[in-house]
Amino acid sequence: MAAATAQIRDDETVMKLQSHGIETDLPAGWEGRISVRSSPTLLESRIGADQAGPVGNPGETAWPVAHLGNFPLPERRGDFGSGAVDVMTDQDVLVVLAEYGPECVGTALFAHRGIPTNLTPNMFGANALQRALPDQAGCQVFFTVANRAFCCYTVLGRQSNAARLLPQAQATLSATRIQPR
Amino acid sequence: MTLPFRPRSRSGSNTATVDLVDVGVHRDPSSPNPSSTDPIADGSFAQRLVHRVSTRLGGSNTSRRSFLTRTAVIGSALAVGPIDFIMKPNSAYGYLCGTCTDGWTAFCCTINNGANACPPGSFVAGWWKADNAAYCCGSARYIIDCNATCPTQCSCRCAGGSCDGRRTCCAQFRYGQCHTEIACYGPVVCRVATCTVPWKYDPSCTTTSRTDNRTVDHGAPCLSKECGTPISQKYDALGGARGFLGRVTATEREIRDGRGRFASYQGGNIYWTATTGAYEVHGGLLTEYRRAGGVEAVGYPIADTRTSGNGRWRYTNLERGRLYYDRRGTGTFTIVGPFFTKHEQLQGIYGFLGYPVANVRRSGDNRSDYQNFSTGRIYSVDGRVVEIHGGVYALHEAYGGVHGTYGYPLGDLDLVGDGIGKVQQFEGGRIWYSPRTNARGLYGKVLDRYLANGGPGGHLGYPRSSARPVGDGIGTWATFERGHIYGTNALGAFQVHGSMVTYYLSRGGPTGALGYPTSDLDPPGTVGGRFQTFQNGTLQYHGYGTVTETP
Numbered sequence: 001m002a003a004a005t006a007q008i009r010d011d012e013t014v015m016k017l018q019s020h021g022i023e024t025d026l027p028a029g030w031e032g033r034i035s036v037r038s039s040p041t042l043l044e045s046r047i048g049a050d051q052a053g054p055v056g057n058p059g060e061t062a063w064p065v066a067h068l069g070n071f072p073l074p075e076r077r078g079d080f081g082s083g084a085v086d087v088m089t090d091q092d093v094l095v096v097l098a099e100y101g102p103e104c105v106g107t108a109l110f111a112h113r114g115i116p117t118n119l120t121p122n123m124f125g126a127n128a129l130q131r132a133l134p135d136q137a138g139c140q141v142f143f144t145v146a147n148r149a150f151c152c153y154t155v156l157g158r159q160s161n162a163a164r165l166l167p168q169a170q171a172t173l174s175a176t177r178i179q180p181r
Numbered sequence: 182m183t184l185p186f187r188p189r190s191r192s193g194s195n196t197a198t199v200d201l202v203d204v205g206v207h208r209d210p211s212s213p214n215p216s217s218t219d220p221i222a223d224g225s226f227a228q229r230l231v232h233r234v235s236t237r238l239g240g241s242n243t244s245r246r247s248f249l250t251r252t253a254v255i256g257s258a259l260a261v262g263p264i265d266f267i268m269k270p271n272s273a274y275g276y277l278c279g280t281c282t283d284g285w286t287a288f289c290c291t292i293n294n295g296a297n298a299c300p301p302g303s304f305v306a307g308w309w310k311a312d313n314a315a316y317c318c319g320s321a322r323y324i325i326d327c328n329a330t331c332p333t334q335c336s337c338r339c340a341g342g343s344c345d346g347r348r349t350c351c352a353q354f355r356y357g358q359c360h361t362e363i364a365c366y367g368p369v370v371c372r373v374a375t376c377t378v379p380w381k382y383d384p385s386c387t388t389t390s391r392t393d394n395r396t397v398d399h400g401a402p403c404l405s406k407e408c409g410t411p412i413s414q415k416y417d418a419l420g421g422a423r424g425f426l427g428r429v430t431a432t433e434r435e436i437r438d439g440r441g442r443f444a445s446y447q448g449g450n451i452y453w454t455a456t457t458g459a460y461e462v463h464g465g466l467l468t469e470y471r472r473a474g475g476v477e478a479v480g481y482p483i484a485d486t487r488t489s490g491n492g493r494w495r496y497t498n499l500e501r502g503r504l505y506y507d508r509r510g511t512g513t514f515t516i517v518g519p520f521f522t523k524h525e526q527l528q529g530i531y532g533f534l535g536y537p538v539a540n541v542r543r544s545g546d547n548r549s550d551y552q553n554f555s556t557g558r559i560y561s562v563d564g565r566v567v568e569i570h571g572g573v574y575a576l577h578e579a580y581g582g583v584h585g586t587y588g589y590p591l592g593d594l595d596l597v598g599d600g601i602g603k604v605q606q607f608e609g610g611r612i613w614y615s616p617r618t619n620a621r622g623l624y625g626k627v628l629d630r631y632l633a634n635g636g637p638g639g640h641l642g643y644p645r646s647s648a649r650p651v652g653d654g655i656g657t658w659a660t661f662e663r664g665h666i667y668g669t670n671a672l673g674a675f676q677v678h679g680s681m682v683t684y685y686l687s688r689g690g691p692t693g694a695l696g697y698p699t700s701d702l703d704p705p706g707t708v709g710g711r712f713q714t715f716q717n718g719t720l721q722y723h724g725y726g727t728v729t730e731t732p
Contacts, residue, residue: 080356
């Protein structure tokens with residue numbers, strides 16, 4: 001899994017996270033990972049290339065996934081945050097930016113342009129979670145930016161804390177930049 | 182078909198009224214708010230307890246069984262009767278399968294009359310995979326979400342299956358790789374579980390992969406393992422992950438030759454073609470198989486690894502060869518192509534060549550390939566494949582092998598036809614073997630004379646020594662069961678035998694007064710007596726061991 005590079009800026013309050021054309025400034029108390037899982041490939045018939053490698057099947061394509069949260073992210077996480085959402089408290093918020101292949105650009109689902117930076121409480125719902133967990137609420141925004149297709153999935157540890165948690169997520173998304181491939 | 186949908190309530194309190202499509206949110210705005218029906222949405226004490234306890238009791242590295250225990254048994258038990266479960270843990274299985282509160286969506290086969298497919302009113306909307314799935318014999322398992330089409334015609338509820346009571350029409354979440362031409366989506370009605378890659382299951386799906394291994398063991402009574410491939414059947418037959426092959430490290434896939442497939446495991450590989458079947462190769466034999474070039478070079482395995490009758494060797498039969506692993510530690514070797522054919526013709530490791538001690542090599546003169554065995558060697562040279570073994574091999578090597586006096590063998594060791602000895606022809610001479618005389622080689626003028634005089638069937642019998650220099654820088658000689666042959670390039674070679682040899686040697690042999698013979702002894706009955714001429718004299722044989730010399 002390719003990992004992101006991170007560096008602390010001079011003011012030591014913001015951590016810059018940058019990888020795979022995704023760049024964000026994480027405020028103090030936040031942490032993040034930007035990674036791409038290995039893609040299984042058709043192996044050489046000449047044996048020797050068939051050592052233990054990525055699982056899955058040939059043809060699968062892996063694209064970058066960013067996990068940004070104001071809480072310690074567990075090492076093992078599903079792409080849409082499973083594992084991480086299980087340890088979230090009422091004060092926690094998780095932002096997932098998951099990229100899709102270029103064939104998705106221009107389709108109806110990804111018609112929205114730009115990183116969503118205007119999340120509002122009415123966009124969140126307890127029924128909009130990948131997996132329903134008590135008190136949590138989620139929101140998915142499919143969008144295209146820099147000719148790249150993404151889904152922004154935001155999870156609030158407690159829906160009733162949206163007023164306090166959403167500004168943090170907004171700030172992180174506002175500080176996120178995505179470069180063309 | 183009985184539709185799994187229930188007509189949704191259109192009451193105002195259950196309906197979301199805000200259309201957020203302008204901000205990129207494509208959830209069906211007409212989908213009912215599930216808060217009044219979602220069994221997990223109100224966050225009751227029991228549900229919170231389920232979540233917290235099941236999270237803490239389970240680890241990140243759980244076995245399938247413990248995972249099921251965590252999510253199904255504990256979760257179900259606590260959800261249905263938390264106090265009973267806590268106070269009476271032995272009754273946990275009594276709560277099995279009550280999983281409506283685990284937060285996941287039911288499988289389609291639970292709510293779709295057993296069909297593992299999206300029911301009417303839903304569409305394939307996205308997918309994820311879970312690796313190393315027992316349901317797929319260790320390969321990746323794909324979970325495909327069926328989201329309700331807009332406007333949503335179902336409402337959140339428990340599926341009610343006897344062992345898959347998860348929710349249906351509750352989670353308005355979309356993975357998003359399929360049917361991206363459809364923006365609006367309702368809640369996930371159910372999940373399809375398959376070992377088929379989603380873009381083949383539904384061509385509208387893209388190959389963009391998402392992973393969530395926590396769902397690897399989600400099951401339902403109506404789901405069965407998809408282990409129908411010959412490779413997976415073989416894997417199961419060999420004990421699966423608990424067998425010597427261990428866990429899957431690379432899932433089943435095609436080999437570029439278009440003939441076969443293989444899968445990799447911690448301890449080895451399984452290969453399959455329609456003509457050969459599915460067989461494993463593991464351990465040192467697999468290492469050697471790779472070194473030898475794998476399926477391209479030596480073909481597919483045609484049997485599982487076996488043990489030789491003497492217990493020493495582990496071996497794998499291939500289409501064009503065999504892999505050998507010596508349990509005594511001498512090494513692991515491949516016998517391939519013509520070497521394999523020849524070795525097998527000669528009874529393999531039980532024949533006179535014995536077992537391999539090296540892989541095929543190229544000769545120093547770049548004329549041949551050869552492979553060494555414990556008691557011999559096989560050469561592939563100039564289009565012929567020939568063996569050399571035993572005493573003949575040792576003698577040949579003593580004389581410089583293929584780079585020495587005798588050069589390459591022209592054929593295998595062959596029977597003389599007298600019921601006693603054997604002979605092998607080489608580019609530079611011949612080597613005879615008999616139990617009485619062992620292996621002896623002849624070349625040049627000495628060989629010519631021996632053959633002219635009948636070879637082993639003649640008076641001399643089998644050679645008792647190999648041809649060798651006299652030591653004067655001129656001649657060569659060899660001894661036989663009943664005589665000698667001496668020769669030079671200028672004079673040719675001649676046989677000296679019986680009493681003549683005794684007399685000749687008493688006169689110093691070829692370096693003595695008589696010099697080299699210039700003829701054979703006259704045959705019996707020759708008119709005027711039997712004479713044999715030498716460079717510096719003549720010997721006459723009078724019979725009964727009497728020899729006289731005439732200058």
